[in-house]
Amino acid sequence: MASIRQNDYPDAVPDFRNLGVIARVLVGVNLLALAAALYSASSWPQVIEQFIAAAAYLEPLLLGGVVLLYAFAPLLARLAYWPGCAAVLGLVLLLAAVSHLWWLGAAGVLRTLVLAALVVTVLLGYLRLLAKAYSPALAEARLQALQARIRPHFLFNSLNAVLALIRRDPKRAERTLEDLADLFRTLMSDGRQFVRLADEIALLERYASIEQLRLGERLRVVWELDGAPPDALLPPLLLQPLLENAIYHGVEPGTDAGEVLVRIEQRGQRVLARVENPYYPEYQHRAGNRMAQANIRERLQLFFDAEASLETGVRNGRYVVQIELPYRSRGARRA
Amino acid sequence: MSELAVFIADDEAPARGRLRELLDDIAQEIPTRVVGEARNGLEAVERLPASGAQVLLLDIQMPGMGGIEVARHLARLPQPPAVVFVTAHDRHAVEAFELNALDYLLKPVRAERLAVALRKAMAAGPTAAEPLARAAGQAREYLSAAERNRILLVPLRDVLFFKAELKYVTLRTREHEHLIEESLVALEREFADKFVRIHRNCLVAKSAIRGFERAADEDDEPRWLVVLDGLDEKLPISRRQWPTLRDLMAEK
Numbered sequence: 001m002a003s004i005r006q007n008d009y010p011d012a013v014p015d016f017r018n019l020g021v022i023a024r025v026l027v028g029v030n031l032l033a034l035a036a037a038l039y040s041a042s043s044w045p046q047v048i049e050q051f052i053a054a055a056a057y058l059e060p061l062l063l064g065g066v067v068l069l070y071a072f073a074p075l076l077a078r079l080a081y082w083p084g085c086a087a088v089l090g091l092v093l094l095l096a097a098v099s100h101l102w103w104l105g106a107a108g109v110l111r112t113l114v115l116a117a118l119v120v121t122v123l124l125g126y127l128r129l130l131a132k133a134y135s136p137a138l139a140e141a142r143l144q145a146l147q148a149r150i151r152p153h154f155l156f157n158s159l160n161a162v163l164a165l166i167r168r169d170p171k172r173a174e175r176t177l178e179d180l181a182d183l184f185r186t187l188m189s190d191g192r193q194f195v196r197l198a199d200e201i202a203l204l205e206r207y208a209s210i211e212q213l214r215l216g217e218r219l220r221v222v223w224e225l226d227g228a229p230p231d232a233l234l235p236p237l238l239l240q241p242l243l244e245n246a247i248y249h250g251v252e253p254g255t256d257a258g259e260v261l262v263r264i265e266q267r268g269q270r271v272l273a274r275v276e277n278p279y280y281p282e283y284q285h286r287a288g289n290r291m292a293q294a295n296i297r298e299r300l301q302l303f304f305d306a307e308a309s310l311e312t313g314v315r316n317g318r319y320v321v322q323i324e325l326p327y328r329s330r331g332a333r334r335a
Numbered sequence: 336m337s338e339l340a341v342f343i344a345d346d347e348a349p350a351r352g353r354l355r356e357l358l359d360d361i362a363q364e365i366p367t368r369v370v371g372e373a374r375n376g377l378e379a380v381e382r383l384p385a386s387g388a389q390v391l392l393l394d395i396q397m398p399g400m401g402g403i404e405v406a407r408h409l410a411r412l413p414q415p416p417a418v419v420f421v422t423a424h425d426r427h428a429v430e431a432f433e434l435n436a437l438d439y440l441l442k443p444v445r446a447e448r449l450a451v452a453l454r455k456a457m458a459a460g461p462t463a464a465e466p467l468a469r470a471a472g473q474a475r476e477y478l479s480a481a482e483r484n485r486i487l488l489v490p491l492r493d494v495l496f497f498k499a500e501l502k503y504v505t506l507r508t509r510e511h512e513h514l515i516e517e518s519l520v521a522l523e524r525e526f527a528d529k530f531v532r533i534h535r536n537c538l539v540a541k542s543a544i545r546g547f548e549r550a551a552d553e554d555d556e557p558r559w560l561v562v563l564d565g566l567d568e569k570l571p572i573s574r575r576q577w578p579t580l581r582d583l584m585a586e587k
Contacts, residue, residue, distance in 0.1 A: 153425075164352045215346075218346075
């Protein structure tokens, strides 16, 4: 939902390039057609017949409308809410009028226009309610509650490790405190602002270097970042909890060295981030894993709706988490 | 005053280093000597008995075996150490320690707190098994038998059955038999999800049961035996336990 990232949360024109919005428009219009068929028909076979008849007339217009709004989405997004809605209505009405005149001639064009206007109004109203449900105070509260939290276990153990370094290796102690400061600055920053992937990666590396200090040779992190688009935008601290989980569940319970793989790459218009770690089924009771994942999943949904996903699984004795998000950069409109 | 023998068990090298530094810092007040270190729970159980440690500084969260279980096994030694737990953040453990009057330190550890804990440990002496068992909150993953200078650990998953005989309980694995000083009732309670009672004097690992065999009838009533995976010995089932076992296998 677009309004999440604006400070005073004005209503915003729906993003017609968002998969969730498109799906809702398609389903919504067909549901309205079904309701109309149910209302006017007198028997079940007739309902189907009427719905199919309506669909034949409706679907081309509906798809045309979706394509049109998709094309105009960047322009619409620049408008304020009410002018934007008027523009959406205008575009749809224009399309309805042109297609009606083209295929059916002048007769009944007014009826089509009124119907189209009603459908557009109902859908815009629905999308606005939906945005409100996710958006202002509620979404903010949820995002703040959801913002990744570093385990206290990590904080206190890290401070302890720094204390141990101060006398023996003051330089490294300094560096570690700087890393901790960066980590906490991000942690306490505004969770609603997107960050660049390059910054999130830098954070991952700082986090890993602190863990390295604590765990020494027990931890080996393999980075595969050559394919990572540095300018991709993502919510802050989206990946760090994955690395934290990987170390907490995959390296700390083992007496031997454990290898964690972090691979981030771009595939077309998608960004894929994958974290792998050794799997210890007997230590799955260590709390917090599922919570962190549910948390990330919900943040992905708040930021990207249906366009992002998080998947987990065990492959070849290794636990794998993969996040997929749409590639967006500062240059694009929704930055 | 003679030096206090201290053993340090923590999986993080910097944390062990820090404790050594702090012990140095308070050496004027409490002279100590570090007699051994361990990087995980199993190592602690293996190395501490021969080290002659009087006090064990023991991290709770360690790979291999957690600190609380380590302490439970070490409590079986003829001269168990006084245990001071060390934890970064584990609310449940801390609550359990408070409840059972076990001493603990929070990381990062302060020198003054460490001195207090060592003095308390010297005064109180060895940590007993009972409060540790109460504080554990979960079943052990190993069973242990103390020999003179050594603790013998048997992974729970290797145990086929426990059998009570007079004063002792015998523990049977595929290859060995050990005597342990525990009561069958307590074992049954602790491992209720993995073991089932087949007779007044016997608990069997559910996963080891291959099937049942009918033995000679007695008073016209059939008697049954448990057949175990990888063991020739068959164990009699009491009349009272038979329905429970039959249902259990039916579920499998």
